[in-house]
Amino acid sequence: MAKPIIKVHGISLSTCTARVLLCLHEKGLQYQLVPIDVASGAHKRQPYLSLNPFGLVPAFEDGNVSLFESRAINRYLARKHEDKGTDLLLSKSSTESAIVETWMEVEAHHFNGPIFAINHQRIINPLYGLDPDEEIIKSELEKLENVLDIYEERLSKSEYLGGKSYTLADLNHIPFLVYFMKTPNATAITSRPHVNAWWNKISTRKATIEVEAGMKLHLANFDNEK
C-alpha cells in the first residue's frame, strides 16, 4: 500500500500556506501542494469549503486526517513527527514546551494583528490600485514596535523566542516577516539588534530559503510601485 501523501491545498504566495510549508520542510516530509485558484474564488466554493469552512487557504490532508488553520496543522505535524527533523515543540519537557506555547500565543495574539494590517496596506492595497493608508500604518506600527521591544528584551536573554532552540514559536512568525522585510517599515526589525540577529538566523535556515522561493508577491508589487 502506498504511503498516504500529505496534501496542502493552497498557494505558495499565501502567508498561511507558507507557514505550513515551513513546518513540512523543517521536518523533511514529502507533500503535494494542490493549487487553489483563489483568483476565481475557488476557495469560497465547494468542494473547497468542505476542506475549510472559512474559505481560507490552506487546507490540509494527511490520509484520512483533514485539518485547517495553519498553526493547528503545524502542531499536528510537529507532534506526529516529533523525532523527525527539527523538534519544533520541545514536547519531551512539559516546562520547555509550555514556554514554546506561550510565545506561540504571543505571535498569534500580539504580533499577527499589527503586521497583517501593515502588510495589507503596503502590499495588498496597491494590488487593488489603492494607496496605503498611512494613518493605519502609523497606528499599527506603534503596536508592532511595542511588541518588538518585548521581543528585544526576550531575545537578549534567550537565543530563540521559545527557548534555546528553534521552534514553532519562531517559525510561525516567518511568513509575514518575509513580506514585511521588503517594506520601508523593515527598520522596525533591523533597528533592534537582538531581533535583527534572530531574523538573520531564522530567515537563512534551509527550510526558510526553500519556502521563501515561492513567495514573490512583494517583488512584483514593489517593482510596480517604483
Added chain:
Amino acid sequence: MAKPIIKVHGISLSTCTARVLLCLHEKGLQYQLVPIDVASGAHKRQPYLSLNPFGLVPAFEDGNVSLFESRAINRYLARKHEDKGTDLLLSKSSTESAIVETWMEVEAHHFNGPIFAINHQRIINPLYGLDPDEEIIKSELEKLENVLDIYEERLSKSEYLGGKSYTLADLNHIPFLVYFMKTPNATAITSRPHVNAWWNKISTRKATIEVEAGMKLHLANFDNEK
C-alpha cells in the same frame, strides 16, 4: 515539603483570567488567585511585568514554571494533568487532538476578534462614560454572525466544537460569551438552535457556574444603563 501552590495573578472579572480559572475548575486543581490592582495600573509596573512582559492579566506560576497567555496556560494544565478531571485536549489520539487544536485556533483567530470588539463597545465604553459605537458593533456583529453560521453547521454534526466531548475548544469561548449573553446582541447565539444548545450545555457546567460567580461586571454596568 508542601506541594507547590498554583498561583493565578489576575482578577476574576477579567475574561482571560476566567479562561484559566475555568480550566483549573474542570481539572479540580487547587489554586490561589492573587489579586492585581489593575485600577492603579499595578499590571503595567514591576514586579508584575516580570511575570507578564505585556502587562496584561493573568500571569501564572506553578512551582518554578512561570507562564502567561491564557490559552498557553490552559494547554499546559490540560497536558500536565491529562488524567485528572475533564480530558481537555484528547491527547491520546493524534487525530482527535488535531481537531481540537483546529477549533481552538478558530476561537483565537475568528471568534475572539469580533466578540472582543462588541463587548468592548457594549460593556467597557459605558464604564468610561462613552456611548457604544453602533457602526463598529454592526460591522463586528456581521463578522461574528458569519463565524456562528459555521459553528451552527459544525454543531449540527458534532456535539462539541472539538469533537464528541467537551474540550478547550469549547472552554476557551466561555469568558467572552458570559458577558456577550448579557447584551442585546445575545440573539446571535439564541437564534441559532445548535449554537444555543451548545451554549446551554457549556454554560451550565459546574466549573462554568463556579467561575461565572466572579464575573459580575456586566450586571453593575447594565443596571447603570437602565
